[in-house]
Amino acid sequence: MFVRRNPQLNRNDELIHLLSIEGLPASIVHHILDTAGTFLSVNDREVKKVPLLRGKSVFNLFFENSTRTRTTFEIAAKRLSADVINLDIARSSTAKGESLLDTIANLSAMHADMFVVRHSESGAPYLIARHCAPHVHVVNAGDGGHSHPTQGLLDMYTIRHYKRDFHELTVAIVGDIVHSRVARSDIHALTTLGVPEIRAVGPKTLVPGDLKEMGVRVCHDMAEGIRGADVIIMLRLQNERMGGAMLPSAGEFFKTFGLTAEKLALARPDAIVMHPGPINRGVEIDSSVADGKQSVILPQVTFGIAVRMAVMSIIAGNSA
């Protein structure tokens, strides 16, 4: 029988690329979170640099612009003492008609050690991982609507930090789930880590029906969706992704699914509120909640640096 290997793992089942949380064993997810924990003390120290990637060259290949995500990877790589090369891909050889794989082959020949890839096409990081030289590692920094695994991992770090155990949690993901690679990565991660109740909350146009098959409870009613939840993950309403008439106005959305103090009171008293950022105040979340006691939105950002340092240092230490 032919078993297709997970392209993220080597023959010893060690992580060599991070392409998606789908298919990662829970042990590897926990190993990443544990490693991130060791870097967080690093982030609090006076000198934050560690020499784990000294002499390594990390290339940020952002085919789709995202200053915020690129910055978090740049900081993480520099704190590991790597050399970081930011490639303005829109203006580079690909604009001259060079194919993606030729660009990758050329950069590999420059002895790149790691590619951090953001691409509007789902699967582009897989294509790169499949064709790059054996010494090169690939991190998916978001591909189309498919996956955003480091965001998923930092969300798991945040939940574990505040809730310790995944096995009795109710987690509600609220908003534009159909267009969200974050939601997709979170659902895979929560499932892998044994969360018993995952809810996808939003209007019918924004919550895909096939989520039920993944064991997710679909709620088109906000009160039902967040009642008793331990964790609420609000998603960004990405107006730029919407097509035409699918969506109510921002004001209507806020009224029904925007998280206010009043709605938050339906969740457990110690529920935490998360958001991948940047937040739209008054659209998916009220300012009083975003800045309130239960919000862990800014800690998420801090944990995100540590999680990216963990991913980079782990894959750089394993060979194909």
Added chain:
Amino acid sequence: MFVRRNPQLNRNDELIHLLSIEGLPASIVHHILDTAGTFLSVNDREVKKVPLLRGKSVFNLFFENSTRTRTTFEIAAKRLSADVINLDIARSSTAKGESLLDTIANLSAMHADMFVVRHSESGAPYLIARHCAPHVHVVNAGDGGHSHPTQGLLDMYTIRHYKRDFHELTVAIVGDIVHSRVARSDIHALTTLGVPEIRAVGPKTLVPGDLKEMGVRVCHDMAEGIRGADVIIMLRLQNERMGGAMLPSAGEFFKTFGLTAEKLALARPDAIVMHPGPINRGVEIDSSVADGKQSVILPQVTFGIAVRMAVMSIIAGNSA
């Protein structure tokens, strides 16, 4: 009685942000200049780096584009061994509608140690300093027409270098004073350091009348303005800031207020000629003067790196 604290100083009156020269005691100004002096020998050595900011992350936040100023801060930070992150703010989250303060909160959560801020709105660096986390330091790299304190400080370094004592000097600032944050910072600095005669020289449309209240002598006649001066600071004629009919043509301006060898002969024989750059040859300054013996325009640039290193290392060493 309520006394509002100077937001640049901590409770021990130590510098924690550099927002404006206004309100800085002379002792702090001299401390910055003395510290810059120690870095200048560094700049002459073979290896110019010092490890004072090793492990620190400096973010260049240029909401208004200025490659030259950004470069001087980038060089200064790298010579202090900091990690430097250049944020292309125009393309980042603020473009997605995120507020300035949310952007700052997010970058602070990434454990930024210092923000170098250029903004077209006067006061933006103050707003950031007021709201950022206690471990973060802010340097104003120019805000609207308000202030450009590191330029003011490097001008003071230059004057002290060539003239030693401020207490008997006549300093003439010539040109477009009304639009110049440099002029404003220089006037505050010269006043703080005890310069007895400061002259603001230019046409009525470009020299604000309220300068007299700051103890500045307003001269609308060029000969009167530079006669007997020890220091002449020529300002850049910023055509892009001018509105309509306020201004004579560049040719007319040069005839009346442009610094030529002939006009320079009215100043003291050992007068120095300064300019913040980039110069407009044949508009505010003749090439023979810009490239002449009395010009200290290029030394200003060199001193500017040292002054920025001094500011960064001093504020990084003090805690809120």
Added chain:
Amino acid sequence: MFVRRNPQLNRNDELIHLLSIEGLPASIVHHILDTAGTFLSVNDREVKKVPLLRGKSVFNLFFENSTRTRTTFEIAAKRLSADVINLDIARSSTAKGESLLDTIANLSAMHADMFVVRHSESGAPYLIARHCAPHVHVVNAGDGGHSHPTQGLLDMYTIRHYKRDFHELTVAIVGDIVHSRVARSDIHALTTLGVPEIRAVGPKTLVPGDLKEMGVRVCHDMAEGIRGADVIIMLRLQNERMGGAMLPSAGEFFKTFGLTAEKLALARPDAIVMHPGPINRGVEIDSSVADGKQSVILPQVTFGIAVRMAVMSIIAGNSA
């Protein structure tokens, strides 16, 4: 008798700038290639950095955009432990009307140690080398149609690596020679190193007639051009440089001068195929050749990093 000195060499005939291969003695070319060889082992080691340029500031001045070339210099400089400053010249002071030489004087005053210059005007790097401060070194990263010396040197490294001795070689350069600074640099280098037969192969509109005076054999017939060749250097068809009706269509060009396996069979069985990249598959080269056994296109990229490290470290070690 007045002998104009080679501006690339100091009084001891040591390399202080790299402006062109024209006029470089063979001994210096071989010294660069030998030094590059020592860095290649560096590129294979786990930690690739060497501290030869620690504390030095390298400025990438790309007046003409080229992400690929800039990246190779950035990597090379970082592997030598230099601080690298990328200047987006199109948006900087030159856009405010500052002259090239004023920009250079200002950057020199910031204690730049090296300028890597790409410019659309032939001779711009010479102008900069002539006017910059004595402590500053200049590397030409391509100037107009004139010269691209580091590409020429990495091509020589590649040939020497695979063929050892230059003195019995036949080298064919194929394609758009008239617009190619690479071809020009290669011809000078091959001549300097004693290659007995250099052929320029292409249609009459793309191969300049004066090449014969340089000792180059001009071939307008592809079969004649590559028959018996040891080395075939295919050039990129730069559509963006073409003016109007000079050129056949891409399809016609491929039929006549595109390198296919069939045409390659006319060369020596151990001939190597080179290309400066990025390649146009199906225009100047067939994919089966580009990806075939005789292709050394990707090794060229790897050698290019080492050659740039060699050039930078050699010139930084010599003083004017």
